[in-house]
Amino acid sequence: MRISSRTPLIATRIFGMSAAARRVDLTTLTVNASVQVPTTVPCVASGKTTVPMLEEVRVDMADMRVESRPVTLVTCVGSCVAICLHDPIHRCGGLAHIMLPSGGKDGQVIPCKYAESAVPALIEGIREVTKQDSLLTAKIAGGADMFSKLKCAMLKIGERNVEAVKQALQARCIRLLGEDVGGTNGRRISFNVVNNEVVVRSLNGVEKKL
Amino acid sequence: MSEKMGHDSSSSAKETIGAYTWTANKCMNLGVLLELGSIGVGHAATALSQILQEPISIDVPKIHTLPSHLVSKFYARHDNPTTALYMQLIGDSECDILLLFDTDEAKRIAALMTMAPSPEELDPEMEASAIEELANILIGAFLSAMSDFVDVKLTMTPPQRVVDSFDAIIDNFLVKQSMVSEIAIIFDTNFKRAGGLADSLSSCILMMFPSKEIQNVLIEKAKDWLQTPPPKPDDNIVCAPNSNLNVAEAKPEEIRK
Numbered sequence: 001m002r003i004s005s006r007t008p009l010i011a012t013r014i015f016g017m018s019a020a021a022r023r024v025d026l027t028t029l030t031v032n033a034s035v036q037v038p039t040t041v042p043c044v045a046s047g048k049t050t051v052p053m054l055e056e057v058r059v060d061m062a063d064m065r066v067e068s069r070p071v072t073l074v075t076c077v078g079s080c081v082a083i084c085l086h087d088p089i090h091r092c093g094g095l096a097h098i099m100l101p102s103g104g105k106d107g108q109v110i111p112c113k114y115a116e117s118a119v120p121a122l123i124e125g126i127r128e129v130t131k132q133d134s135l136l137t138a139k140i141a142g143g144a145d146m147f148s149k150l151k152c153a154m155l156k157i158g159e160r161n162v163e164a165v166k167q168a169l170q171a172r173c174i175r176l177l178g179e180d181v182g183g184t185n186g187r188r189i190s191f192n193v194v195n196n197e198v199v200v201r202s203l204n205g206v207e208k209k210l
Numbered sequence: 211m212s213e214k215m216g217h218d219s220s221s222s223a224k225e226t227i228g229a230y231t232w233t234a235n236k237c238m239n240l241g242v243l244l245e246l247g248s249i250g251v252g253h254a255a256t257a258l259s260q261i262l263q264e265p266i267s268i269d270v271p272k273i274h275t276l277p278s279h280l281v282s283k284f285y286a287r288h289d290n291p292t293t294a295l296y297m298q299l300i301g302d303s304e305c306d307i308l309l310l311f312d313t314d315e316a317k318r319i320a321a322l323m324t325m326a327p328s329p330e331e332l333d334p335e336m337e338a339s340a341i342e343e344l345a346n347i348l349i350g351a352f353l354s355a356m357s358d359f360v361d362v363k364l365t366m367t368p369p370q371r372v373v374d375s376f377d378a379i380i381d382n383f384l385v386k387q388s389m390v391s392e393i394a395i396i397f398d399t400n401f402k403r404a405g406g407l408a409d410s411l412s413s414c415i416l417m418m419f420p421s422k423e424i425q426n427v428l429i430e431k432a433k434d435w436l437q438t439p440p441p442k443p444d445d446n447i448v449c450a451p452n453s454n455l456n457v458a459e460a461k462p463e464e465i466r467k
Contacts, residue, residue, distance in 0.1 A: 058288065060280070060282060061279045061280075061281070061283075062279030076288055076289060076375050076376075076381075077378060077381065078374070078380075078382050099279070099388055100385060100389065103389070110277075110279060110392075146372055146374065146378065146379070147296050147370060149370045157385055185374060185378075186378020187378065188289060
């Protein structure tokens, strides 16, 4: 698990201040971001609108990542579930890619593998970046059932994953703002940590914004 | 040093850990599996080459044992559109077998098989059917070579075809394996078509996720095979009189030498 709070070159160029200053002066950050990002970041044309291309950071299986930089967290899920937690005040967020609802022996080394331990780990990760408790919101996606013939000892692992994630979120009073779960297709999830926009894309071209 | 090693190997050979009664040396067990797989893969490549009427090259098969969450990083094909054919062994011993094609490559192969003028003109249903048939033949050859060798009956379900991104397909199987252990065991090999694109690493990947049961069965049977003394030449070779073969004329003592 990597938690990055360092300010990249790009952000320093945009805002012209250090990471500490940026975190304090939140209002300036938002104003500057909306005005200056498109001019400094290379732009790509996607469809009709021109959007600034943010750096994409890939999150691997059973991994999580908390970012305060303006980046997009990307992951691919089948029967796994991606949990996107967002802090609207500090404009940062984290993504965890969980594999199983629960399990692991005592002293297991990968908390982000399981739904029940990934949610607390993600909250802790965000708190380390923001240095304070704040109200978080969540969006989840995944839990597909792709191979109908795949016989598992525990049937419908996707459904169980989603159920476990929802329970873990509820236990910590985190509001679920959006979900795209179930079905038979895999999903590619891109989570913009600044504006909490989650785009779920499946290979057959269906794109959904949460 | 050599004495110590000799002592170690003899003591480990007597040990019994779980169902691995043959040897406690796990590397050895995986080596046996790898050898069996290699035999199967050779036959599968021959079958593929015969269907497509072109030379097929294969990579040396490998068994990867790595933590399940690192597998997608290892293959690094994250969002590649992939056509996967999933088959499972029928019987007491479960085992998942996957055949993975790049979606474009699957189209090209299906066009070759159905003699379609170009991959674009191919009917999607025809493509699906052709690729499923290819998987049947390929995995059939793979399994029958293995089952002939160790004398176990290996039969499989009809293939199920799924088109999705590489990571999404793989994660189903990794989840299944990670319910049992933290370490994923994957047998894989690459087939490469001579007429395929020069820059593509492989036309097709064969991937097998051997379960504990199938490992035990195969290893036990392979052990029997290894321990059986080689048949004496005069026991098995029966030649018709006046045959052109020289075997009957050679004396058993000479062959042994």
